[in-house]
Amino acid sequence: MHSLSDAVDLLHSWYPPGTAESWDAVGLVWGDPSAAVRRVMFAVDPAPEVAEEAVAWGADLLVVHHPLFLKPVHGFAPTTPKGRTLTTLAGAGCALLTAHTNADQAVGGVSEAMATALGLTDQAPLLPAPADPLDKVVTFVPTADAGAVRSALAAAGAGRIGDYDHASFSSAGEGRFRPLAGAHPTIGEVGRIEVVDEVRVEVVAPRARRTEVVRALLAVHPYEEPAYDVVELADPGASVTGTGRIGEVAETTLAGFAALVAERLPETAHGVRVSGDPDRPVRRVALCGGAGDFLLDAVRRTDADVYVTSDLRHHPAAEFREHDGPALVDVAHWAAEWTWLPVVARRLAESWSDTVETRVSTRCTDPWTFRA
Template sequence: MPQQPTLGDVVALLDEWYPPATADSWDAVGLVYGDPAAPVSRVMLAVDPVLPVAQEAAEWGADLLVVHHPLFLKAVHGFPATTPKGRTLATLAGAGCGLLTAHTNADQALGGVSEAMALALGLTEVEPLVPADPAAYDKLTVYVPAGDADAVRTALAEAGAGRIGDYDSASFSSTGEGRFRPLPGASPAIGSVGSLETVEEVRVECVLPRPLRRSVVAAMVAAHPYEEPAYDVVELAPLTPSSTGTGRVGHVPRTTLREFATRVVEALPETASGIRVGGDPDRPVETVALCGGAGDFLLDRVASGGADVYVTSDLRHHPASEFLEKEGPALVDVPHWAAEWTWLPVVEGRLRAGLGATVETRVSTTVTDPWTLRL
C-alpha cells in the first residue's frame, strides 16, 4: 500500500509547480499554518481563505486547505478569533487543517491561474502575454593542472554548476599548456619564484545559473591548487523565450464579441454579478488576451498587442473608458473569484496524478465573490 504523504510532501509538490521564489516581492505565499510532519489524507482547494471555506474544510475533514489568495497579505501582530482572519485560522487550527497559499507564484506558472483560465475559455496556441525573464546563465572557464582537474570539476558540480535539464556534472575539457612566472611574494604550488614555468593544463568549461555565480567561483577557487587561478565568467544570452509569464494570449475560431462573451459566461462558475462587456457586440474576435485576477495594469500592453478582446477582472471606470476610446481591443470584465476558480480543478488534477489514491481531493464550490445580489 502506498505510503501516506506528509504535509511537507504535499507542500514540496506545490512548491515545485508554483515556486515561492517566483512570487512578487510584496506577496505572502507558502505554508501559512500546519506541521510539515503531519500526515495528509484530504486536501481541499479554494480561492479565498474566508470563514465559510474554512468551515467547509473542517466539516469535510481536510488536512490541508490550498488557497489562491493570502490570508495574511500584510504583517499582523496577532490573530485572535475575534477578528475575521483570526476566526478563519482558528477554525482550521481547531480541525487540524493546514493552510497553504499559492498567489502570484501561481499566476505566472505553467498550469497556473491565467493558463487555466485560457484553457477553460477554449483558447489554443496559448502563450504568456508578458513573458517572464528567462533563467539567466553564465559560463565559467578555468585552467587547471591536469592532475587536479577532476577535483575542480567535482567542486563545480557540487556547487551547482553543470546542471542542464535532467543532467548534472556537465562540463567540457580540453588540454593545453599553461605558462607563468611566480614573482617575489608569491607562494606557487608549482614552480619557483623568478622562473618561467610551463604546465600541462586542462581548460574546464561549464554553465551555471547566474544567481550561483559567487558560490560557484568560491568553490572553484577553494578546490584549485593555484594561488591565483586563471578563469573567466561570461554571461550567456537567453536562446529560448520563457514559457511562463503574466497573463496569456491565444486564439479561438472566428466569432463575434457577443458570441465570445456568451462562451465566457458558460465557461465560468456562476456569480450574482455576472460579466460586463465593452465594445461593439458584432466585432469579430479571434485573438484573445486575458489575465486572471485584477488585470488593469496590463491595459497599455494589451492596447498595442494585436488582441481583439481582453478578458480580466476588476476594471475601473476611467481606465476602461479611455482604453475603449482608443478603438483597440474590446473588454470583457469577469468576476475575480470566478476567473481564478478555473485554476482549482487544474491543481486538483495535478495532485491526483502526483499523489495517486493516497490522498482525497475536493474543489470547493462555495461562492466567495463578495457580490451577492444584482438588481
C-alpha cells in the same frame, strides 16, 4: 507518507514565493511542518465557510489563492472572520498555505489555467517576467580532475538549464605554465615550463550564486592558482512565465466568444460583461486571471481582438475603448481564478498518487450573490 514540509516544498517548486509581488503575502500561514499530509483541499478564498468545509472533509492542508492576512493584523480572535478561519483550521490540525501572485505568473498557474479553460492555443505571457541574470563560468583543469570540478560546480547551483541540471560543455586543450620561486605546484617543478593535457569546462550559473560557484570551483580545483573566467551573459530573452496570457482561439465573433466564456467559467451572479461590437471578429485573445486593468496599456500594444479579465473600473475601461482598443470581457474575479484549482489539484494528485487525496472546493465565495 508525506509531511507538510514536503507539500510546501513541492508547491513552492511549482510556484516559487520569490516570484510573488513585493506587497504580497504568500507561503505557509499555519501548520506543523512535520505533520502528515493525506488530504489536501484547494479553494480561492480562505473564508470561514471554506475552512469549515475543509475540516468537515478531514483535510490536513488547505491551499488557497487569496491571502488570509494580506495586511498586518494585531490579533486573530475568533470573533472576527479571519480569526474564525484560522481558529477552525488550527482546532482541527489543518494547515493553511497561500499561493497568490506567485501562482498567477507561473507555468501551470492561474492565468494559464484560465487561458486553457477558454481554449487558447499558442499561449505566451502577456507581460513576460524578466529572466534571472546568468553568468558563464569557464575554467581549465587537468583531464583527470574535470569530473570532480563539474560535480562541485553543479552542487553549488551551476549547470541548471530549464528542466536539466549538471549541464556543461568541455573541450580538450593544452595548458602551459612555469612555476616560479615560492610556488607549490600540483604538477611540474619550479623553474621549468610544464605542458598539461587540460579540459576547458564551461557552465552557466545564476548570477545570484556567483560567490558560491566560484568558491566551489576554487575548493576542488587541483591547481594552486586556477585560471577561470566569469562572463555576464546578456538577457536570454522571452520567458515562459509572466503576467497574463495571450493566444488564439478558433475564429468567432465577440458575441460567440462571450458565450464561450460564460459556458467555460463557473456561473456567478456577476456573469459576463462585454464592451464592443457583438459582430467583431475574434481570433487573438489576451487575458489575466483576477483584477487586470493594470495591464490595459500592455494589451493595447498587442494584436489582441479582445481582453478578458476581472474588476474593470469605469474610467480605465471607457478610456481604453475610446482609443479603439480591443473589446473587453469582464468576468467574476472568483470564477476566473477558480479555473486554477483543478489544475493544481490534479498536479498534486499525479505527483503523490499513492499517498494523497485532493479535493477542489466548488463553494462560490464571490461576494456578489444576486442581480436585482
